[in-house]
Amino acid sequence: MTSRGTVFQETMLGRARLSDEERERAVRLDLVVRADAVLLPHRTTRARLTGRVRIAGRADDAEAVGEMEISPLARRRIRYRITFTLEGRSLVLDGWKSVSPARPLSSLTVLPFTLYEDGERVGEGTLRFPLTTGLLPFLASFRFPRAGGTETAGEGHLAPRWDGQPGRTEVWYTTLTDPATGSGVWLHHEVVAPTDDSGAYAHGWVAVFPKDGPAEHVRFGPVPWTQHPQGYAAEGIDARPGRLAGAAGTFTWSLTEKPGGEPVHTFPRWSWRRPWLPASHMLPAARCHYDGTVRYGDDELRLQDAVGASARIYGHGNARRWAWLHADLGGGDILEIVAAVSMRRGLDRLPPLVFLRLLRNGRTWPRRAERTAVGWAGLGRFRADIGLPEWSVSGRAGRRRIRVTVTQPPERTLALDYTDPDGSPAVCRNSETADAVISLERWWGRWRQEATWHLSGTAHAEVGDR
Numbered sequence: 001m002t003s004r005g006t007v008f009q010e011t012m013l014g015r016a017r018l019s020d021e022e023r024e025r026a027v028r029l030d031l032v033v034r035a036d037a038v039l040l041p042h043r044t045t046r047a048r049l050t051g052r053v054r055i056a057g058r059a060d061d062a063e064a065v066g067e068m069e070i071s072p073l074a075r076r077r078i079r080y081r082i083t084f085t086l087e088g089r090s091l092v093l094d095g096w097k098s099v100s101p102a103r104p105l106s107s108l109t110v111l112p113f114t115l116y117e118d119g120e121r122v123g124e125g126t127l128r129f130p131l132t133t134g135l136l137p138f139l140a141s142f143r144f145p146r147a148g149g150t151e152t153a154g155e156g157h158l159a160p161r162w163d164g165q166p167g168r169t170e171v172w173y174t175t176l177t178d179p180a181t182g183s184g185v186w187l188h189h190e191v192v193a194p195t196d197d198s199g200a201y202a203h204g205w206v207a208v209f210p211k212d213g214p215a216e217h218v219r220f221g222p223v224p225w226t227q228h229p230q231g232y233a234a235e236g237i238d239a240r241p242g243r244l245a246g247a248a249g250t251f252t253w254s255l256t257e258k259p260g261g262e263p264v265h266t267f268p269r270w271s272w273r274r275p276w277l278p279a280s281h282m283l284p285a286a287r288c289h290y291d292g293t294v295r296y297g298d299d300e301l302r303l304q305d306a307v308g309a310s311a312r313i314y315g316h317g318n319a320r321r322w323a324w325l326h327a328d329l330g331g332g333d334i335l336e337i338v339a340a341v342s343m344r345r346g347l348d349r350l351p352p353l354v355f356l357r358l359l360r361n362g363r364t365w366p367r368r369a370e371r372t373a374v375g376w377a378g379l380g381r382f383r384a385d386i387g388l389p390e391w392s393v394s395g396r397a398g399r400r401r402i403r404v405t406v407t408q409p410p411e412r413t414l415a416l417d418y419t420d421p422d423g424s425p426a427v428c429r430n431s432e433t434a435d436a437v438i439s440l441e442r443w444w445g446r447w448r449q450e451a452t453w454h455l456s457g458t459a460h461a462e463v464g465d466r
Contacts, residue, residue, distance in 0.1 A: 006035045006047070007262070009141035009362055011134050012111060016055055016125030026056040027125055029082070029093075030362030032262060033068055038144060044071035049082055050261070051362050052332050053093065059086035062332025063260060066092075072099045072108070080111065092116045095127070140367060157263060157284035158231040158241055160191070161275075161314045167195040167421045169279075169317050172232045172239040174257070175326055175432055175460040176290050176308025178301050182211035182457055184432025185294055185301070185308075187253070189232040189239045191225050195422045200225040202234035206251050207414055208296050209432040211457060215414040216296055218249035239310075244292075255292035255303065257310065259285030266336050266355045268369045272314070278342045279315025286334050286359055308460075309334075317420035318464060320348055323386045323393075325406055326460040327436050329453045334359040335438060337393055337404065339384035354382035354393055358402065358440070360451070366397035388413070388429060388463050399443040400450070406461045407435040418464075428464035433457040 010031045015024040035047035049066040053059060066082035069075075079096035095113025109131060115123035129138075162170050172189040186207040193200040203221030210216075223235045232239040237246030244255040264283040265272060271280040290306040307328050319340035327335040339352040353373040358365045366372060372382040372395055382395025389410060394403040408431040418426040436459035442450040 007143040012127040014127035018123040053084040166197040171313035174310040184209035220248035261286030318426040352384040430462040434459040434461035
C-alpha cells in the first residue's frame, strides 16, 4: 500500500518587539507545511515549513524555511522553528502552541514566540490564527499526496511522459531574467511524435533577449529521440533536475537550477496524470533561481541568482490560438496564465479558455484551476482578448477580480515556427522582456484595490496562432 503525506497552508498574524527598538511591529507568516505522513492527533508528526515571514519595515523573506512538530495529544504542543532573513541577518523564530483541554480554541490559535540570532535572544512576540478569515482557506488547503511521489517532488515532473503513442508533443522549457543586465533567456526542449508513426524526434532552441536590442536565437535538432529517465537529453543538450546545459551554433550554456515552492498546475491537476484534454501545462516548482553562464556570439551572460521557472507541456499539439504569461511579482508571488482556443472540433468554436493561477502570500487563487476556464455551469468564465502588441485577461472568482494587460513590443518579440505531430504549422511570438500591468481588487461592499503590479521588461509572454 502506498503511504500518503499531508500538505496544508497556514497564515498567522501578530506583533513582535525586537530588542533594538521600543515599539512593536506587525508580523505575518504565510506557511506551507509538508509532512511525510497523514496527520493524526494522537501521534507526533514532524513536518517541513516553507513560506514567507514579514515584520513590518524590517523583514520580508519569501524563502523562509523551518520545521514543525505537531503533537496535540501526545505532547500537548505544536512547535514552530523558522529561519528567515532580517536586514541581512539570519534569525530563528521559535515558538509553540501549548494545547490545553481547558481552553482548546485559544491554545490552538495562539503562538507565543521568541526570536534568536546565533543563539542569543533578540526579540519576542505573539501570533494568532485568524479564525474569521483564515479557517475556511486553511481547511480547504489540506492535501494528502502520495509520500515521495510526483505530487510533492518537483523532480518527478521532469521525467518524460511520452509512452510511445503517435500524435503527441512533449515540452520542457525554461524562462528567466538576469538581474544584472535585464536580459531574458528562453530554453525550449521539445519531443514530437508524428501521427504517421514515423518516429519521434527531439529539437528545440535557445534565445537571449537583451534589454535594449533584438533577440538572438539558434535552433538545435531534429535528432531521433532516445528517452532519458530524468528529463530531456539529446545530442549533448540536457534539461534534467538541477541542470540545464548544451551547445548549438554560437550558443553554449551551463546553468544550475534551484527550485523553490510547490508544483503549480496551470491546468487541472488531474489533466497531468490523465491526458484527456488536448494538452496540460504545469510548473514543477513555482519559482527557481539560476546560476551559470550563457554565451552567444561574442557576448556572455553571467547569471547569479537569476529568477525564473521551468515548465512542462504534454499534449496532442499546439492550440489554434494561445497566449501565455509567467510573471514573477516579487516576494515569492507568481502569476501564471495560459489562454487558448483548442483545435478540437466543437472546442474550436469557443472563446479562449483561460487558466490563471495567482500565488500570493503563500496561497493560490482561484483555489481550483477549472474555475477561470469554465466558471460555474459556464457562467463567470474569465475572458481573454488575444492580440499583439497588447493582450489582456480579466475575470472574477469569489470576492476578488483581476485584470492583466500584457505588452510585447515588436522590437523585443521573437517569432518562431512550430510543427504539430500531424505536420500542420503554427507560429509563436515570444518576448522574455515583456511588460505587464496586473490589478487585483477585492469586494468589501464595493470594489477596492488590493494589489497592483507593474512589470517593465521582466514579464515572460507569448502569443501564438495558425
